[in-house]
Amino acid sequence: MRRTIFIIVSVVFALGLIACAKTETTNNSNSTTTTAGTPAAPKTGTETASNPSTGDKIGVAECDDFIAKYEACVSGKVPEVARAQYQATLKQWKESWKKAAENPATRGTLAAVCKQAAEQQAAVLKTSFGCNF
Numbered sequence: 403m404r405r406t407i408f409i410i411v412s413v414v415f416a417l418g419l420i421a422c423a424k425t426e427t428t429n430n431s432n433s434t435t436t437t438a439g440t441p442a443a444p445k446t447g448t449e450t451a452s453n454p455s456t457g458d459k460i461g462v463a464e465c466d467d468f469i470a471k472y473e474a475c476v477s478g479k480v481p482e483v484a485r486a487q488y489q490a491t492l493k494q495w496k497e498s499w500k501k502a503a504e505n506p507a508t509r510g511t512l513a514a515v516c517k518q519a520a521e522q523q524a525a526v527l528k529t530s531f532g533c534n535f
Contacts, residue, residue: 460499462509465516468535469496472523475533495519 459466469492476488499516502508524535 458496460496460512460516461503462499462512462516464513464520465499465503468516468520468523471520471533471535472527475527475531475535479527479531479533 458469460469472488472492476485476492480488499512502512502515520535524533527533527535
């Protein structure tokens with residue numbers, strides 16, 4: 403249990419550091435690209451975090467994949483008494499990752515952050531609840 407809490411706190415701390423990091427980026431506001439290097443749809447200014455067409459997607463493949471697997475594990479294998487804690491952690495990740503994805507300075511590092519979180523949580527959830535990522 404302490405190990406799980408330590409990992410969660412470490413991931414949240416790492417996200418905080420990444421969110422506060424300042425890097426130089428070139429930003430062309432006329433066009434954007436996805437992490438796969440293909441053009442993304444232009445922003446119209448009407449998008450919101452609760453836009454049903456995007457759901458709870460972060461917009462970074464590694465993050466979206468991890469979130470889907472984590473949600474499936476938590477809802478399917480984590481006992482009800484512990485589920486709220488895992489869902490609260492997931493909610494915090496989603497909020498901070500959405501903010502990081504919106505910031506051009508932090509978006510580039512987000513895939514690595516999500517991949518690291520996925521690796522850490524895969525080990526913890528497999529041991530604790532038998533989840534396979």
